[in-house]
Amino acid sequence: MKRLISFLLLLMSVRLCAQKQGQDEIDSLIKALHNEKADSQRVRILRNIASDYRLISPDDGMNYGQQALALAVQAKWEKGIALAYSAIASNYQYKSDYPNAFDYDFKALKKFEEIGDKRGMANCIRSIGTVYQYEKNYPKAQEYNLKALKIFEEIGDKEGISSNLSNLGIFYFSQGDYDKAIEYDFRSLKISEETGNRNAVAVQMCNIGDAYMHKKDYQKALEYDSKALKAFEEQGDKYSTAIAMGNTGEAYLAIAKDTASKSRSSKAETLRLAISYLKNAIDASRKIKQLDNIIEFSQYLSDAYLMAGNYNEALISYKQYSTMNDSVYSSENNLRIKQTEHQHDLELKDRDLKLARLAVAKNQNEKLFLIAGIALLLLVVIIVLRNSSIQKKTNQLLTKEKKRSDDLLLNILPEEVAEELKETGKAAAKYFDNVTVMFTDFVNFTKAGEKMTPQQLVDELHACFVAFDEIIRKHNIEKIKTVGDAYLAVSGLPIPDPAHASNMIDAALEISGFMKDRKAKLGGNTFEVRIGIHSGNVVAGIVGAIKFAYDIWGDTVNTAARMEEHSEAGKVNISQTTYDLVKDKFVCTYRGEITAKNKGKLQMYFVN
Numbered sequence: 001m002k003r004l005i006s007f008l009l010l011l012m013s014v015r016l017c018a019q020k021q022g023q024d025e026i027d028s029l030i031k032a033l034h035n036e037k038a039d040s041q042r043v044r045i046l047r048n049i050a051s052d053y054r055l056i057s058p059d060d061g062m063n064y065g066q067q068a069l070a071l072a073v074q075a076k077w078e079k080g081i082a083l084a085y086s087a088i089a090s091n092y093q094y095k096s097d098y099p100n101a102f103d104y105d106f107k108a109l110k111k112f113e114e115i116g117d118k119r120g121m122a123n124c125i126r127s128i129g130t131v132y133q134y135e136k137n138y139p140k141a142q143e144y145n146l147k148a149l150k151i152f153e154e155i156g157d158k159e160g161i162s163s164n165l166s167n168l169g170i171f172y173f174s175q176g177d178y179d180k181a182i183e184y185d186f187r188s189l190k191i192s193e194e195t196g197n198r199n200a201v202a203v204q205m206c207n208i209g210d211a212y213m214h215k216k217d218y219q220k221a222l223e224y225d226s227k228a229l230k231a232f233e234e235q236g237d238k239y240s241t242a243i244a245m246g247n248t249g250e251a252y253l254a255i256a257k258d259t260a261s262k263s264r265s266s267k268a269e270t271l272r273l274a275i276s277y278l279k280n281a282i283d284a285s286r287k288i289k290q291l292d293n294i295i296e297f298s299q300y301l302s303d304a305y306l307m308a309g310n311y312n313e314a315l316i317s318y319k320q321y322s323t324m325n326d327s328v329y330s331s332e333n334n335l336r337i338k339q340t341e342h343q344h345d346l347e348l349k350d351r352d353l354k355l356a357r358l359a360v361a362k363n364q365n366e367k368l369f370l371i372a373g374i375a376l377l378l379l380v381v382i383i384v385l386r387n388s389s390i391q392k393k394t395n396q397l398l399t400k401e402k403k404r405s406d407d408l409l410l411n412i413l414p415e416e417v418a419e420e421l422k423e424t425g426k427a428a429a430k431y432f433d434n435v436t437v438m439f440t441d442f443v444n445f446t447k448a449g450e451k452m453t454p455q456q457l458v459d460e461l462h463a464c465f466v467a468f469d470e471i472i473r474k475h476n477i478e479k480i481k482t483v484g485d486a487y488l489a490v491s492g493l494p495i496p497d498p499a500h501a502s503n504m505i506d507a508a509l510e511i512s513g514f515m516k517d518r519k520a521k522l523g524g525n526t527f528e529v530r531i532g533i534h535s536g537n538v539v540a541g542i543v544g545a546i547k548f549a550y551d552i553w554g555d556t557v558n559t560a561a562r563m564e565e566h567s568e569a570g571k572v573n574i575s576q577t578t579y580d581l582v583k584d585k586f587v588c589t590y591r592g593e594i595t596a597k598n599k600g601k602l603q604m605y606f607v608n
Helices: 019-035 039-053 058-075 078-094 098-115 118-134 138-155 158-174 178-195 198-214 218-235 238-257 264-287 291-308 311-329 331-372 377-412 415-424 445-450 454-474 500-525 555-565 576-582
Strands: 430-443 478-483 486-491 528-543 549-553 572-575 588-596 600-607
Touching (some): 019 039, 058 078, 078 098, 078 118, 118 138, 118 158, 178 198, 198 218, 198 238, 218 238, 238 264, 264 291, 430 445, 454 478, 454 486, 454 500, 478 549, 486 500, 500 576, 528 576, 555 588, 555 600, 572 576, 576 600
Antiparallel strands (some): 430 486, 528 549, 588 600
């Protein structure tokens, strides 16, 4: 379920509407700019254009923000400088460039403090809290939102109070304290209703529905999601409508899963509604090009079709989810693959040219043989020997190319699967009951990458993953894929192995040790790794008909991902299931029950 961040929706000049509506507003402001002579008003208009552009084109927004800054500096208008800094910061937020967003927000805050503008100070402090929220630094986000709330209360700014109460609700939500989150959301909702802020009211109802969803009070979740959906549709807010529509579909799906005791017809109707809302949400998200919405809602739609017994549609929806998810997080890998394929195509063309030349030479020799006749026996013997040499070279070349093709196939698929594919032209998906799945992820990868050139970043990532490949190969583990800076591997398939769990932990500890040694040598020029492991059953097989890939699916994969998300730098975090398999071999530290997204509370252990 997606949660809307209300502190963005409540900022001055923010209009969440269709792109055309936003562009119309910008065009109107640009026209007003041409007719305005006063510097202070021109700065305000430029600042508003910059704020509006962040919803459409943050790069254009920063350009107008810099124009506002230059004019404010020329006019020596301190408040105008602060407003320009704030507009530039908001565009950096939308580009996910958080270091620059911080820089300009703090510059704006300093200016507002110098001129004693408390409302401007509160807005900047709230914006800084927003960036901390995006970076998932929740303690800092809470600290700055409380500071902003105090100032808004001093000056009696109700919308500011409502926004910060909502942000605090998001903080408690992120900590898994859903009752506290609902308390703050309702306080914010009450103020928004008093001030008549319809958009904020809809946002709060959406967030309340999300909190109830996590409390497993699905009827309450459906009640507030439906109210939010109706409100967003009335306002013409296409972005938020798509989210609320998907949330409503998810709520119906959860109710269907939770109503085993109800009649079959009632459950079928609930699933029908879930499917209808989720399909509409995906269509709406596709129109506004919100890929993250499409990915999440496609996963839920697959679950709904699966419950309804429509396995074909379930598979189609899951493939859409899987394909789009990989496309979002693996664009760099795709580019490298395309470059490799292009190089391979060139090599094949070069080989074909060589073979054609050899064939022409062979034909010429055969003609000479016919002309010379039997009398020229010596010449015939020479020609035969020459042809034999040519044939030998041709066979060697074909053998070499076949080995190259086989090696490429083995680099993509496990050996057993590759052999099955060569022999039958296809490879059936298989169920494996006892395997162990490992996810690794580099901590603060984006920040670390900012300190390197693109080539240094790719080279370091390559060096780390090559080392990971060597380590897992040593422990008889199958690499599945890399997605951006994440690494996925599985032990116990395609050949079952009773020691799958201990082999995986041995490999994980070796990977962790390798990265610690590398960090000690290279410092900020490399990364810290976070590892998560879970054991269970999976389905494995080939996805697609061209440019296929061997992949694994199942709840075990999702749980392993949650283990990684809740691990720490340099640590190997394992589930209760894996711990039960290796507790006699490894010393582990029990971490207690930890709330994981879409999984509830899970028992976790660090391997010492």
